[in-house]
Every structure is written in structure tokens, then in C-alpha cells.
Amino acid sequence: MSTVEHESVTESRLASIAASVRSSELLGDLAEASRELDPALFRRLFELSRSPSLLVATDYDGTIAPIVEMPGEAFPLESSVDSMRALALLPATSTGVISGRSLRDLAAMSRLPREVHLFGSHGGETDTFTINALDEAQRATLAAFRAELTRVLPDEIIEHKTTGAAVHLRGLDETERLRIESAVAELAAAHPIHPTRGKQVIDLSVVPSSKAEALTRLRAQTDVESVVFIGDDTADEFALETLGENDLGLKVGHESAATHADFRLRSPDEVSVVLGALFELRKSWLFGRRATPIQRHSLLGNGQSTALVDPSGSICWMPHPLPHSASMFSEILGSETAGFFAVAPASGAAPLTQRYIGNSTLLETRWAGLNCIDYLAPVDGYSDDTIVVRVLTGDVPVRIRFAPRLDYATVPTRMARTDEGVQVLGTSEPIELYGPGIDFELVETGDSHTAEATVVPSQQPDGRVVLVLACGTGTGDAGFMATGGEHYVRERALNFWTNWVDTLTLPAHHREEVIRSAITLRALCHEPTGGVLAAPTTSLPEGIGGVRNWDYRYTWLRDGSMTVRALLALGSTGEAEGFLTWLSGVLARTVSPEQLHPLYAVDGSALTTEAVLAHLPGYAGSRPVRVGNAAEHQVQLDVFGPVTELLDELSDHLGELPENYWLLTCQMVEAVGKRWFEPDHGIWEARRPPKHNIYTRVMCWVTVDRALRIAHRFGREPRGAWRQLREEIAQDVLTYGFNEEVGAFTVAYGETDLDSAALFVGLSGLLEADDPRFVSTVDAIERELRVGPTVFRYRYDDGMPGLEGGFHICTTWLIEAFIKVGRIDDAWDLFRQVNNLLGPSGLLSEEYDPVAEEHLGNHPQAYSHLGYIRVAQLLDEHRPS
Structure with missing residues (x-):
């Protein structure tokens, strides 16, 4: 099995094995049996279950099989066989048995499958053909x-x-x-x-052999970071002696002789408990807790910071201080051990509802007898501070659990109690949770602290509980918020959003949904810098259990331009102006415009190298968890088109063309003129060699076309033969882009695969809407790439394993294409289907799997919401009578 296939094992594949592990008569109730283990041993098993890669190896007789008088009757415990097999099927996990028995006997007696490595004769035999090697x-x-x-x-x-x-x-x-x-x-x-x-x-x-040599060889063969070895015999001591500090050695038996093992086990029955517990712990870590559906998470935002709250009232994601910084709450990526901030009834009652308060990002979660309002407080100036406010009201006991885990939980997080709450220790800037009057207890959770308290809000002096998490040096008013000033801060936060929404020009239908989309896009705009996030999260999977997990907490030139264009279309100009100022700053540090990267951090800096956080299990077991994005190094020549479209529409809206906007326009055309004919990686950032992508060529044409429109509108003289360049690019697309065999524009020149982005041949205006080539392209994409309420990007091999869902933005492109070609009823029908996919709080993730009926990808996604806004506006002109 390849590494990728191994990583793509899903929880369903393990269900029957897990059931047999849990139901084995010899094992009994795993949870109850595990309680009988030495607490220190269980803690060590817990730690090792989270190893990036793990090998579990055992002896046979006296370990997974009981010692009997007749060696030929030493059959293994069924529960141990089940656990060894189940462990071997987990990603990044290997198992093996190293026995003194002959390999033939070992295989026959153990009945272990081929996934479990078998070594006979103390490692002297590793396959049934060993005799031929003598x-x-x-x-x-x-x-x-x-x-x-x-x-x-x-x-x-x-x-x-x-x-x-x-x-x-x-x-x-x-x-x-x-x-x-x-x-x-x-x-x-x-x-x-x-x-x-x-x-x-x-x-x-x-043949000279030893279990030490066999274990060393198996360790190298499986290339693991940690090993658990269990033995019972004198010969096993040689293997135990090879173990390091990241490993665990266990010895079965009560004899008093010295051992290299870390712990002793009483019997093979206890070995089966250890193996079963290790399987359950590792499976839980690798595949995550029962993952909350992605679309049920809600976004907190204030134009500077973002956080996600799950429907149970837990803040499960919050980077600080910048959007791409390490998150102090990363529970959404698979495990409570990665950090969270939870409030809920002490009774464990389920929440009733979760909704936004009016037109804002202030979120209200309700349980029977309890209400919680969450928001990010406005931060004055251009600081990197983050202030989270949680207001609890009600008459039932509330359990508060504050478990920050710094740097994606890679380091222990310790806290100290203060007069007003708790303070996180060992940070470069203050991080403090204010909760005056609350008696927090610091609970040891592994190497970290969790602050816990139970309180009845109605019994507090103010009849409520105000929790203020202040991160940063400029958060001196946090105590004021917690001790009586929260009402004023909340009013400021509400007024900010309400006043902004009041400035928007909205369609007559689906107004509330469009407003929520607009607020979401506004929350993804980083006001201090002008950068725009593609999404506030990383590694929420494009396929559950798969490896298509990317970090979207950056500013793509394409996505950012399209996001602020959507807000501009609603009448808000500030975000567009801020983004263009940000882009001008990036260009000032770039040798020439054609050398722009596809994406940058919101502060305009280059990205760090894409890396994997191997210690995190990933959302629903979807690994690896990635930070950074290697697409930064790709060639994406389409990005100049969306920027120039933004310049065209903003200058038209303003009725003037500032000199710096004209300079940006000229720089975009200059970049296209130098590189439009080159192959590139395209809009979808395929991790394979560049090609002549049709969408890229169309966007190069858009760049020049919109620049000419700007020049004409304001009486500017083009800097070069722009008209000739526009015609040359258009002729190139029309000559090489349409595939007669397929009857459509395809992904790239000379290829037969369809791509939703090819719709831009008509959506951009390069072709007229009634051109048969565009109409047939729309038909082909609907026929081949649409499945129910969603449209896939493509079906071709993009160089990455695994599957993905349909992209919401592609669905909105098809809706727009339907409108273009006059299929208004079809456009309305598909729009209503998209509308039904909005999450409970009105948010859209990146993708939707129409087969599994699962929402996928980073959440909420700017692409999805900007596409929703655009087609809602277009359909406003075609409202049913």
C-alpha cells in the first residue's frame, strides 16, 4: 500500500474491525479494562498514540498468545489479533510480531494478515523462502x-x-x-x-539472529518515529534494550529480574487491553472526534482578527496575531488537545439554536436556561491585538473550559491564576482571560493547563458572566469590559456592522443571504493592511480523509480582487481602495509587475515554506495538516485580469482615475505583454507541469480589454500597442482553445478535458453570449461537470490523489452562464439549490460533495460568497413575475 493510499484510509473501512476489537469476549469493556491499567502507562499510551508514525511490535508466546503446555496449541487471543490487524490498517501505523517460532508456525498459529509484519526464528526468517537463502x-x-x-x-x-x-x-x-x-x-x-x-x-x-536486530530492521523498514514493543521472555530483553526515549517497552510477567522495559504487564489478557486501548486512542486521534459538519461553524470577525465557533459553543479556531499566525485554538483540526475555549451547561445539554445578532458578526448560542453572545471587540488603530468577548446569561450552572494551546499545540501551555482570571505564561506578549469573580481551577492536561470553572450567571453580581480574552499589548481596557463596560463595547461592535450594511445597495430578493455574504467578505478583509483572506482557515479537507488540505489564510491577487469587486458592486468602496493600496505596496517591492507572486501574506510579505503539522490528526482524520502554501512559487498569469477588472469598475464608480490607479493599470498590461504566451499553472494551481490554460489566456485578454476601457473613459493614451495585443490574444484563444471533437473550450490548448473556468470565454465578453461555441461550452460543462446542486472544477488528473467536491464558485459561474445564454429558469433553479446549501448561520464553505451530501473545504470561503452575491444581483433583473 502506498503512503498516499495509506493516508486515505477512511473511518468506515475500520468500522467492522473496531467493532470486533470492542466486542471481543476476552477484552470485555475496553473503557473499563483501560481504567485498570497503571495511570502512568495509560498516559504514555495516550502520548504515543499521537506520534506522527508508529510501530507496534510484540513477541508471540506469552504476549499475544498465552503460555500453554503444548506449544502447538498456543493460539493468540482473538482480541489481540483484531487490534494488531486494526492498528496495521491505520494511517502511518505499522505492526509486527517477532517470535522465536518458525515463520511457518507463526503464520499458521497467529492467523495474522499480511498487513502485520512477521519475523520468525528471532528475526532469522522474514519470509517462507528463507531456506533458499542458506x-x-x-x-x-x-x-x-x-x-x-x-x-x-x-x-x-x-x-x-x-x-x-x-x-x-x-x-x-x-x-x-x-x-x-x-x-x-x-x-x-x-x-x-x-x-x-x-x-x-x-x-x-x-543463521545469526536476535530480536534486537529484527526490531531495528523493522523500524528502519517502516521508517517510524516511535516504537511500542511488548515481550515476555529473556530474548525479548535484547529488543527492549534498543528502545529510545520516544519509545515504550512493556514486559509481561511478575518475575523480579531486572528489565529494560518501562512498565510491566500481568498477562496476555492485559496485553490485549493495551493493544485495544492503543488502537482506539490512535484511531480517535487520526480520524478526529466525531467531526462537526464544516458548514455548521460560524465566523467571528472584526476586520482584523477571525475565529470560528462550533454549534456547541466552543471557539475551535483562532490564529493570532495575524491571520496566518499560529492558532491558539485548533480543535477543529481534529482534537481537543489542540486547544479550545468552551462554554456549555454543566448538565451537558445540547444547544438549541445558534444565530447572528442582526446584521453583524456577533453570534448568539442558546441552550435551555443559558445564552452566550460571542464577538471580537473592535480594536482601535492598527494594532495586532485580539479581544474575544463572551457574555453568559441564564440560571443554570455553566461549565467554562479555557484550553489555549500555543503554536498549534506544539508546546506546553501553562497558566497562572490572577486576581481577575488567568494568565497564559511564557508568551512574548500578554495573553489573559479576564473573568472577575470566577474561581478558576487549573487542571493538568498532559503538559498543559486547562482553566475550568462552574458558575451560575444569574447569581453573579451583575446577573451575568463576562469573559474577556485579551491577546496583545494594547488590550488594557479588557478589565473594563469584564467589569461593567461590555455594553458599550458591544454597542460599538454592533454599530460598526449595522452602519456599514446600511450603506449597501442590495437586491430585492434573498436580501438577508446577500447581507450575510457581504458581511463575511468584509470580515475577510484585513483592515490594517488592505489584504484580503481567501478563507480564515487551513486544511479543512476537499475530501474527507484525503490529502487535499490547503492553507487559505493568505491574499491571492485573484481572490482578493474578486472579493473587493463583489463588495464594490454592493456600493462599498473602502475595501477595494484598501486592497489596491496593498497591491501598490507589494509592487513597490517587486522588480517588475510580471514577477508578482500569485499570493502573499496579508502584510504583503512572502510566505514561509509550506510545511506539515504532523502532530495534528486533521479534521475528521484528513491529513496532512498544512501551513503555508507552495502555490506561491507557481506561475499564474491570469491574476492580472481580475486586478484590471477591479480598476475598471472602481474608477467608473468613483468617476475619476487617480494617477496611482492608472499606473497600476499600465503595470498589469505590461506584465501581460511580457508573458501572456507562456504556459502556467492556472487558476486551480495544479501541481503538475505548466500548460497553455484557456482561462489564463482569457484573463490576459481581459487585462488589456479593461485597460483600454479605462483609457477611453478618462482620455488616457495607452502605453504601447494595446489594441493589437488584445486582438492577438483573442485570436490565439479562438484559434487554439476550441476543441471541435469535444464541442467546447477545454482546459488547455490541445486537450479534451473540460474545465468550468473555460466558461469565462463568454462570461468575460471575449465571445458574444449567442456565439455557438460558447453555448456549446455551457452545455458541455452542464452535462459533464454538474451533479445536482453543484458543479465540479474538472474531472482530469491534476497531479494530486483523492477526490474533491463540486466548487460553489463554479456553480455560480454556470448560473451566470445560464443567464448569459437566456436560460433564466435554469439559472433560478440552480440558484435556489445553492441557496439551500447555506449553513445554519448563512455561511458557505468551498465545496459540496453531492454524493455524500457533505460540505467540504476551508470555511467560510470568499470565492463561494462573492459568487453568490454576483448571481443574486444578476438574477435581480430577472425576478419571476
């Missing part, structure tokens, strides 16, 4: 030795193996034992035989 001298020695062994010892105590024999001593009286031990020693001394002594057995082999 040289002539070893064969001769083996034959002579076997003959003499059979002559001097009783047949019933001899176990013949491929490379030697085992002499069993169990059940012999002391005199007979001593006689046989002496005879074996003489035989071994007389032949080139390698003896290995166990408690009740002597193994003899013509």
Missing part, C-alpha cells in the same frame, strides 16, 4: 545438526524450524532439564550454531 555450508550444518539433535533428545521437545530448531523445556523436572541443557550446549559448541536462550526454550539456528 548457503551450502549452512545447509550441511543444518542437516548434520538436526540428525544429531534428534539422536540425543526426545522428539516431543524438539520444534524443527527452517533455519534450525527450538528445544522446549516447559514441564521438565529439574534433573531432566539440566541433562537436556547440557546436551544442547555440547551440540551447539560442536557446530557453527547460534543459540538464543529463553525462559522455557532454547532456540538454535544456523
Whole structure:
């Protein structure tokens, strides 16, 4: 099985095995049995279950199989076999059995599948053809030795193996034992035989071997970071001695002899409990807790910081201080151990509703007898501070759990109690939770602290509880908010959003949905810099359990331009002006415009190298979790088109063309003029060689076309042969882009694969709406890429394994294409289907899987909401009578 296939194992594939692990009669109730384990051992199992890669290896007799009088009847415990098999099927997890038995006997007796590595004869046998690997001298020695062994010892105590024999001593009286031990020693001394002594057995082999060498070889073969080894015999000590500080050694038995093991186990039954517990712990970590559907998360935002709240009232994601900074709450990426900030009834009652308060990002979660309002407080100036406010009202006991885990939970997070709450220790800037009057208890959770308290809001002096999490140096008013000033801060936060929404020009239909989309886009605009996030999250998967997990917390030139254009179309200009100022700053640090990267951090800096956070299990087990984005190094020549479209529409809206906007326009055309004919990686950032993508060529045409429109509108003289360039690009697209065999524009020149982005041949205006080539392209994409309420980007191999859902923005492109070609009823029908996919609080993620009916991708996604706004506006002109 390849690494990618291994990483793509889904929870459903393990369901039957997990059920057998849990239902085994010998194992009993795993949770109850695990409580009987040494707490320190269980903690160590918990830690090792989170290793990026893990090997679990055991001995056989006395470990996964009980010791019996007749070695031929030593069958393994069913629960241990189930656990070893289940562990072997988990991603980044390997299992093995290293036994003194012959490999043939081991395979027959254990009934373990091929996924479990088997080593017989103390590692001397690793497959059933070992005998063929013996040289002539070893064969001769083996034959002579076997003959003499059979002559001097009783047949019933001899176990013949491929490379030697085992002499069993169990059940012999002391005199007979001593006689046989002496005879074996003489035989071994007389032949080139390698003896290995166990408690009740002597193994003899013509091949030098040891469990230490076997375990070392298996470790290298599986390339793991941590090893758990369980043995019971003297020979197992050699393997235990090889273990390091990141490993765990366990020894079965009560004998008082010294051991290299970290813990002792009482019996093979307890081994089965350890293996079952390790499987459940690792499966839970790799595949996450029962993942909350992506679309049910709600966004908090204030134009500077963002956070996600799940429907149970837990803040499960919050980077600080910048959008791409490490998150102090990362629970959404698969595990509570990654950090969260939860409030909920102490009774464990489920929430009733969750909704935004009016037209804002202030969020209200309600339970029976409890209400929580969450928001990010407005921050004055251009600081990087983050202030989270949580207001609790009600008459039921509330459990508060504050579990920040710094740097994506890569380092222990310790706290100290203060007069007004708790303070996070060891940070470069203050991080403090204010909760005056609340008696927090600091609970040890591994190497970190969790602050916990239970309180009844109505019994507090103010009849409520105000929690203020202040992160940063300029958060001195946090105490004021917590002790009576919260009402004023909340009013400011509400007024900001309400006043802004009042300035928008909205369609007559689906107004509330458009407003929520607009607020979401506005929250993704980073006001201090003018940068715009594609999404506030990283690694929410494009396919559950798959590897298509990307970091979108950056500013793409394309996405950012399209986002602020959508807000401009609603009448808000500030975001567009801020973005163009940001872009001018980036260009000032760039040698020439054609060398612009596709994306930057919101502060205009280059991205760090894309990396994997191997310690996080990922949303619903979707790994790897990535930070950074390697697309920064790609060539994406379409990005100049959306920028120039923005310049065209903003200058038209303003009725003037500031000199810096004209300079930007000229720079975009200059970039296209130098590189439009080159292959590139395209809008979808395929991780494969560049090609002549049709969408890219169309956007290069858009760049020049919109620049000419700007020049004409304001009487400017083009800086070069712009008209000739526009015609040259258009002719190139029309000559090489349409595939007669397919009857449509395809993904790239000379290819037959369809791509939704090819719709822009008509959506951009390069072709007239009634051109048969555009109409047939619309039909082909609807036929081949639409599935129910969603439209896929493409179906071709993009160089990445695994599947993905349909993209909401592609669906809105098809709706727009329907409008263009006059299919208004079809446009309305598809729009209503998209509208039904909005999450409970009105948000859209990136994708939708119409088969599994799952929402996928980073959330909320700017692309999805800007597309929704655009088609809602276009359909406003075609409202049903």
C-alpha cells in the first residue's frame, strides 16, 4: 500500500474491525479494562498514540498468545489479533510480531494478515523462502545438526524450524532439564550454531539472529518515529534494550529480574487491553472526534482578527496575531488537545439554536436556561491585538473550559491564576482571560493547563458572566469590559456592522443571504493592511480523509480582487481602495509587475515554506495538516485580469482615475505583454507541469480589454500597442482553445478535458453570449461537470490523489452562464439549490460533495460568497413575475 493510499484510509473501512476489537469476549469493556491499567502507562499510551508514525511490535508466546503446555496449541487471543490487524490498517501505523517460532508456525498459529509484519526464528526468517537463502555450508550444518539433535533428545521437545530448531523445556523436572541443557550446549559448541536462550526454550539456528536486530530492521523498514514493543521472555530483553526515549517497552510477567522495559504487564489478557486501548486512542486521534459538519461553524470577525465557533459553543479556531499566525485554538483540526475555549451547561445539554445578532458578526448560542453572545471587540488603530468577548446569561450552572494551546499545540501551555482570571505564561506578549469573580481551577492536561470553572450567571453580581480574552499589548481596557463596560463595547461592535450594511445597495430578493455574504467578505478583509483572506482557515479537507488540505489564510491577487469587486458592486468602496493600496505596496517591492507572486501574506510579505503539522490528526482524520502554501512559487498569469477588472469598475464608480490607479493599470498590461504566451499553472494551481490554460489566456485578454476601457473613459493614451495585443490574444484563444471533437473550450490548448473556468470565454465578453461555441461550452460543462446542486472544477488528473467536491464558485459561474445564454429558469433553479446549501448561520464553505451530501473545504470561503452575491444581483433583473 502506498503512503498516499495509506493516508486515505477512511473511518468506515475500520468500522467492522473496531467493532470486533470492542466486542471481543476476552477484552470485555475496553473503557473499563483501560481504567485498570497503571495511570502512568495509560498516559504514555495516550502520548504515543499521537506520534506522527508508529510501530507496534510484540513477541508471540506469552504476549499475544498465552503460555500453554503444548506449544502447538498456543493460539493468540482473538482480541489481540483484531487490534494488531486494526492498528496495521491505520494511517502511518505499522505492526509486527517477532517470535522465536518458525515463520511457518507463526503464520499458521497467529492467523495474522499480511498487513502485520512477521519475523520468525528471532528475526532469522522474514519470509517462507528463507531456506533458499542458506548457503551450502549452512545447509550441511543444518542437516548434520538436526540428525544429531534428534539422536540425543526426545522428539516431543524438539520444534524443527527452517533455519534450525527450538528445544522446549516447559514441564521438565529439574534433573531432566539440566541433562537436556547440557546436551544442547555440547551440540551447539560442536557446530557453527547460534543459540538464543529463553525462559522455557532454547532456540538454535544456523543463521545469526536476535530480536534486537529484527526490531531495528523493522523500524528502519517502516521508517517510524516511535516504537511500542511488548515481550515476555529473556530474548525479548535484547529488543527492549534498543528502545529510545520516544519509545515504550512493556514486559509481561511478575518475575523480579531486572528489565529494560518501562512498565510491566500481568498477562496476555492485559496485553490485549493495551493493544485495544492503543488502537482506539490512535484511531480517535487520526480520524478526529466525531467531526462537526464544516458548514455548521460560524465566523467571528472584526476586520482584523477571525475565529470560528462550533454549534456547541466552543471557539475551535483562532490564529493570532495575524491571520496566518499560529492558532491558539485548533480543535477543529481534529482534537481537543489542540486547544479550545468552551462554554456549555454543566448538565451537558445540547444547544438549541445558534444565530447572528442582526446584521453583524456577533453570534448568539442558546441552550435551555443559558445564552452566550460571542464577538471580537473592535480594536482601535492598527494594532495586532485580539479581544474575544463572551457574555453568559441564564440560571443554570455553566461549565467554562479555557484550553489555549500555543503554536498549534506544539508546546506546553501553562497558566497562572490572577486576581481577575488567568494568565497564559511564557508568551512574548500578554495573553489573559479576564473573568472577575470566577474561581478558576487549573487542571493538568498532559503538559498543559486547562482553566475550568462552574458558575451560575444569574447569581453573579451583575446577573451575568463576562469573559474577556485579551491577546496583545494594547488590550488594557479588557478589565473594563469584564467589569461593567461590555455594553458599550458591544454597542460599538454592533454599530460598526449595522452602519456599514446600511450603506449597501442590495437586491430585492434573498436580501438577508446577500447581507450575510457581504458581511463575511468584509470580515475577510484585513483592515490594517488592505489584504484580503481567501478563507480564515487551513486544511479543512476537499475530501474527507484525503490529502487535499490547503492553507487559505493568505491574499491571492485573484481572490482578493474578486472579493473587493463583489463588495464594490454592493456600493462599498473602502475595501477595494484598501486592497489596491496593498497591491501598490507589494509592487513597490517587486522588480517588475510580471514577477508578482500569485499570493502573499496579508502584510504583503512572502510566505514561509509550506510545511506539515504532523502532530495534528486533521479534521475528521484528513491529513496532512498544512501551513503555508507552495502555490506561491507557481506561475499564474491570469491574476492580472481580475486586478484590471477591479480598476475598471472602481474608477467608473468613483468617476475619476487617480494617477496611482492608472499606473497600476499600465503595470498589469505590461506584465501581460511580457508573458501572456507562456504556459502556467492556472487558476486551480495544479501541481503538475505548466500548460497553455484557456482561462489564463482569457484573463490576459481581459487585462488589456479593461485597460483600454479605462483609457477611453478618462482620455488616457495607452502605453504601447494595446489594441493589437488584445486582438492577438483573442485570436490565439479562438484559434487554439476550441476543441471541435469535444464541442467546447477545454482546459488547455490541445486537450479534451473540460474545465468550468473555460466558461469565462463568454462570461468575460471575449465571445458574444449567442456565439455557438460558447453555448456549446455551457452545455458541455452542464452535462459533464454538474451533479445536482453543484458543479465540479474538472474531472482530469491534476497531479494530486483523492477526490474533491463540486466548487460553489463554479456553480455560480454556470448560473451566470445560464443567464448569459437566456436560460433564466435554469439559472433560478440552480440558484435556489445553492441557496439551500447555506449553513445554519448563512455561511458557505468551498465545496459540496453531492454524493455524500457533505460540505467540504476551508470555511467560510470568499470565492463561494462573492459568487453568490454576483448571481443574486444578476438574477435581480430577472425576478419571476
